[in-house]
Amino acid sequence: MTRGPVILDVAVSYALPRTGIPAASSFRTWVAAALHGRIREADLAVRLVDEDEGRALNRHYRGKDYATNVLSFPAELPEGVKLPLLGDLVICAPVVAREAAEQGKAVRDHYAHLTVHGALHLLGWDHEDEVEAEAMEQLEREILAGLGIxxxxxEG
Structure with a gap:
């Protein structure tokens, strides 16, 4: 585990009106919480998109023709290149709002969860099998509890 604060550069962009979407500072806080103790330095982007862009990206990169809540794109650096570039997160705002309402969660808390979830994917965490899923979910619970979530x- 890495000690000390993360040196973090998080670019947040909004590809849709920001109404109802947390401020960039919130996304930076959530990413920092997810990465704390796990990596020393990171440079990543978070892009908030509408359903059309979310669907197009999910279809292009995952072959799934629907908008999903968060997509993670880990940086693929050439061998030997040492940069703090971690990757990109794409969060589909309408899907997040809909899921939060369906699950009876605060929208802000759901954004926090999906940001943490996506950041852990950028670090290589996954949930392809039951053991991986349980480990990742427990880590998410711990990080979010530290944020008061x-x-x-x-059960909602």
Whole structure:
């Protein structure tokens, strides 16, 4: 585990009106919480998109023709290149709002969860099998609890 604060450069861009979407500073806080103790330095981008862009990206990169809540694009650097570039997160705002309403969660808390979830994917965490999923979900619970956010996998 890495000690000390993360040297972090998080670019946040909004490809849709910002109404109801947290401020860039919130996304930076959530990313910092996810990366704290896990990496020393990171440079990444968070892009908030509408359903059309979210669907197009999910279709192009994952072959799934629907907008999903968060997409993670880890940086693929050439061998030997040492940069703090971690990758990109794309968060689909309408999907996040809809899911939060359906699950009875605060929208802000759901954004925090998906930002943490996506940042962990950038670090190589995954949930392809039950063991990986349980480990990743437990880590998410711990990070979010540190932010004062309830268990995202609980009963609401």
């Amino acid at each position: 309830q268990d995202p996998y609980g």
